[in-house]
Amino acid sequence: MREVAFIKQNKEKWLNFEKAIFNQRFKNPDELATLYIHIVNDLSYAQTYYPKSKVIAYLNQLAARAFQKIYKTRRQETNRFLYFFRTEIPMVVYQYRRYFAYAFILFFAFVAIGAVSAAYDDTFVRLILGDHYVNMTLENIENGDPVAVYKSGSNWGSFVGITINNIYVGIRAFVYGIFGGLGTGWILLHNGIMLGAFQYMFQAEGVLWESVRGIWIHGAMEIFAIVVTGAAGLILGAGILFPATYSRSVSFKMAFKDGVKILISTFPFFVCAGFLEGFVTRYSGAMPNSLSVAIILVTLGIITFYYIFYPYIVNKKMTLHTYDSTL
Structure with a gap:
């Protein structure tokens, strides 16, 4: 036929x-x-x-x-x-798995841009992270504690403040999708370039491993969840731009409803990431490497399984x- x-x-x-x-x-x-x-x-x-x-x-x-x-x-x-x-x-x-692929591809492309830009321009890291933060980090590196910034403040204060900030970033990544996905793209661009430049700074100072074993204890879930909210924002933008056989208003309502569900699903992961940053990351220097790596792999494995593999199993x-x- x-x-x-x-x-x-x-x-x-x-x-x-x-x-x-x-x-x-x-x-x-x-x-x-x-x-x-x-x-x-x-x-x-x-x-x-x-x-x-x-x-x-x-x-x-x-x-x-x-x-x-x-x-x-x-x-x-x-x-x-x-x-x-x-x-x-x-x-x-x-249902929206391809938008998750788009979000991750965009984000890691921006991370690469950040790292390469920092490698070829000595002033790029300061432009992105600010002089104060860079100077403080360099001082911490000289003192033999590259991730000392995560030891400031109280455990509970850090936990609550960081969790609220991460959820706020996630909400913005989703809501900004209303601008046809461009706003979401900007959030992914900003965070991706910042991460790439940030990690390259440690690489340039010869303490990349020390930063990874500390920062990614909480960063695995935190960064992954932010990209997931980015996918929700792209879904919202696509619902406006590409209504298919639906009216634009109906398509927007469906995309908004599904996007909100995805956004809400990230909240437990943001809470876990905030808890790890407030209560665990600050002690990474005293941990054996095996424990740090185990925490990173377990947290990354849990959120990866939930958003990448588990949907196929349920389907x-x-x-x-x-x-x-x-x-």
């Missing part, structure tokens, strides 16, 4: 299904699940015979939206809080469950 004929044959069904999903015009989850199977079958057919067609992206979005409706209605979890983090967030992340599990329940 030619692609034009395939679209013409199924277009009305897809549009009616889309309206039913958005307006929740279905009698029960099983009815929706049956319709979902038809969409998945059409998606599979399109992927097989029209691999470069734009209809694949449309059907994939439609299937993902239906998927969320099915399992939200079926109340898979009796505890709404657990359901939100165990099922709902992974499904949303899976596979839920898809199989949907097929089983409709047989």
Whole structure:
């Protein structure tokens, strides 16, 4: 069957299904699940015979939206809080996984720009970080404690202040997506270049390892979570710029709702990062290298698993469950 004929044959069904999903015009989850199977079958057919067609992206979005409706209605979890983090967030992340890829690619490109700029321009680090911070860090390095800045203040004061600041940065990264994603790009640019220049400064002073084993105890979760909020901001921007078959206002509302969910999901990680910075990082100098590395790997592993691997596991599990329940 030619692609034009395939679209013409199924277009009305897809549009009616889309309206039913958005307006929740279905009698029960099983009815929706049956319709979902038809969409998945059409998606599979399109992927097989029209691999470069734009209809694949449309059907994939439609299937993902239906998927969320099915399992939200079926109340898979009796505890709404657990359901939100165990099922709902992974499904949303899976649906928008390409925006997470965009956010990470952008961020690490900016980190590289920061590092390279610092390597070729002696004044760049001071331009980005400020003379006061650079002078203080250089003094700490001379005193044999490169990460002494993290030992200032009380444990609880640092924990609360840092957590609030990180959440504030995350909220800005998301909200600024309203400017077509450009505002979010600016937040990623600013933080990425700062991180690249910051780490190169330690490299230039010959204390890169000492900085890594201290800073990344809390930085693994903190930086990762900021990039995740950046992905939420890009989703918001895309909802405004690329409404697809929805009206722009409807597309914006859906993108905003899903983006807020992703933003909220980062809060526990920001709290954990703040706790580590306030109570653990300050003692990194006295830790054996193995313990520092273990903390870094565990924290990075947890947040990486949750946002990168776990959504695929949940999607596979839920898809199989949907097929089983409709047989």
